[in-house]
Amino acid sequence: MIEIHKLTKRFGLFTAVDDISFSVQKGTVLGFLGPNGAGKSTTMKMITGFLSPTSGSAKVCGHDVESEPIAAKSRLGYLPEGAPLYPDMTPRAFLGFIAELRGMAGDRRARIEEVVAKINLQSVLDVPIEHLSKGYKRRVGIAQAILHDPEVLVLDEPTDGLDPNQKHEVRALIRSMARDKVVILSTHILEEVEALCTRTIIISNGKLVVDCSPAELAAKSRYHNAVSLRVPSSQSERIAKTLGAMEQIAKLETVPGNQGRDTLVAFPRNGASIAADIGAKARDERWEIDELRVEAGRLDEVFRTLTGATSPSAL
Amino acid sequence: MSKTITLMKRELAGYFATPVAYVFLVIFLLLSGILTFYVGNFYENGQADLQAMFAFQPWLYLFLIPAISMRLWAEERKSGTIELLMTLPVSLGQAVLAKFIAAWLFAGIALALTFPFWITVNFLGSPDNGVILASYLGSFLMAGGFLAIGSCVSASTKNQVIAFVIGVAISFMFVMAGYPAVLNFIKAIPGSGQTLVDAVSSLSFLTHFYAITTGVIDVRDLVYFGSLIGCFLFANAALVELKKAD
Known part of the structure; x- marks a missing residue:
């Protein structure tokens, strides 16, 4: 459902994403791992059509993000890093706005109710977003991403800054939706990869370093079978x-x-x-x-071995 | 089209969600009143028209309109919501247009709220309401011109204060281009002919606005404001595309 072909992004002389190719099938939860500044977010921004690639292409459900942006974007749900939202709106107004823009057919109100119930937003529906706690803001961000039940869900650090309970809830939510979707998420938290992902991609210095399942990744550890x-x-x-x-x-x-x-x-x-x-x-x-x-193997050790040699700051 | 309207409604509601809208409307009407009645000598003129009000509007707009337009794109870029907006299934053109129209409608509301002046002048005498209507149209078009400049500038920075200051500066040039002092100065330059004076003057808001306030709606004036708005909105879209990732 997602095909990334030789995707490259340069900012001036700096190559943020360097010739990355992969494809993802339905039912996959793909975890993007990598040190800060490795190019995870940039790759996600190109998949979601926010940034144009310098070269290469990204296809979402068969639609090229560059040549058919509207078709590709309608099939995507995206939670940008930091979950930016319009602070002066209430979650109710905001989700209504997103539903209208998404041109959702059928009963929009019922669908909003459903999503709101799913991620426990009922109590803050009429509180302006600027007054919400970080956890609630993040949940509103997730709500807008899944509102139209997209085939592809791209989540940039969905659990960043949440407390352990909230992290658990968000993971459970992602797992419950994963069966008939493609979910791509980026994270720094290695346990999250083990708990959630069926496949991991490690990006370091803009290059794809590893593409395998978390179990295979763990097997690369010297602790494997120790x-x-x-x-x-x-x-x-x-x-x-x-x-x-x-x-x-x-x-x-x-x-x-x-x-x-x-x-x-x-x-x-x-x-x-x-x-x-x-x-x-x-x-x-x-x-x-x-x-x-x-x-089984220690992911943090594998992560350091794979990304540390090229980027000492990751340690 | 419906997406443009959805975006526009949100944007317009955004003005009224904070005190900004009310502060703006009060200040605009207060200044309009002061300029019309005290500086413009509305009563002493002894004429049943609203020239006293419209004559000052370019100067009022010069400082107040960039205050409406400064947040249009700068705020989206600052807060990161531009990433949300540009990954929704809307085109860049729709987004630029929706924001501009929302700001324009807001300016229209401010302008429409000057209706007590119109009632006053009709109460005191029998003005040529056709001229007044044309003047309102001209004023609305000019507000659109200021807004298009401001919106374009707003797309070039994350900082609303910078957007305001540069917006005022560029607008100032477009206003001053028609001012007699500037035109006389150009006339005084050796070798400059009437052609240059006309060229500079034809770029000015004042020239086209005052032409309309005489009650004559010339197609050239409409085309001027239309193409000015079009050009700046086009540049606006290009700037958003260019700078959105910064």
Whole structure:
């Protein structure tokens, strides 16, 4: 439903987005990751038709954003970064205005009621937007983006600045809508990618660095399939020695903990699964283990590895 | 078309959502009254017409109209709502036109509220209401000219104060181009002929506005204001496109 072909944007000499291509199918929640200034927002602005690309093209549901802007824009819902809104309007007036501009057929009022109920805006419907809290403003921004039930939803940092409850609500909302849509969202929060996205794209310095599922991304981590054990400090040295002797284990790290417990992290050779072997060893040697956990991989570590080398500021 | 009307309604409602509209209307009417009755010597003239009011309107507009137009685009760019607006399924032309028409209608409301002057002059004597009607039309057209300039300037900056000051400055040039002092100055330049004087004078708001206030609606004056508005709105659209991402 979205086809991005060799999209490039230059501002003067600075290349903000450099030759990015990808396509997205229905039912996908695509997470854009990248350090600040990597080109995530610029890419989104080109998909939504706010910025014209220097070269390349973006198609939304088969309509080129540059040559058929109105057709493409009518199929899009967009939450710009920071959720800009008209401060002097009330959410009711604002959503009515958007519904009219979108030329929505059918009962607009009923649809507005429905969306308002879905994201809990009833209590502030007649309060001018300038008096609303950040969380409510963000929700009004999301409401205008989903009002016309668009096929493609582009959300630039939808949970930025929200408290944990609000974040949870917004994520649940996005998940509930994702089945028959394309959702593209950008975020800094890696847990959000794991919780929400079916696919991730990492952009660094305007270039597409990685395009895969969050699980595949996690698999790139050196922590992938690593096993961490929480053991009593008194035993940790003995256990570490035994583990260190196992040939499946490439490397062992000891993290001293509190309450007389240490954490040992065993990294497997070539990402192989070693949990069963360690478990068997623990039974044989009767270790007192509080916790044994297989790591899927740490996204923040992968993120730093992939983007840090080219952009040290991301650390 | 319906989208233009939707945008226009929001924009017009925006004026009245804040005290700006009311402050503007009160100041405009107050100044109109002072200029007409005290500076313009409405009573002492002993003439049943509204020349005393219309003569000062270019100067009143010069400072008040840029105050209406300064927020049109500067505010959208400052608050980032321009990104919202330009990603809705509306064309740039519709947005530019809707904002301009909303501001023009607002200026029209201000102008229409001077009707007590018209009632007064009809009460005191028997004026040529045709001339007064033509003058109102001329005044409305001139307001459109000022607004088109102001709207265009507003698109070039995020700062409303800058939009106001530059708007006044450019408008000032368009007003002054027809002022006798300027025209006499050009006439005095050696080698300048009547052609140059006419050319400069024909660019002026004053020349065309005063021509209409005599009661003669000349197509040339209508074309002048129409093409001026058209040119500045076209430049306005180009500026929005160029600067929206800054």
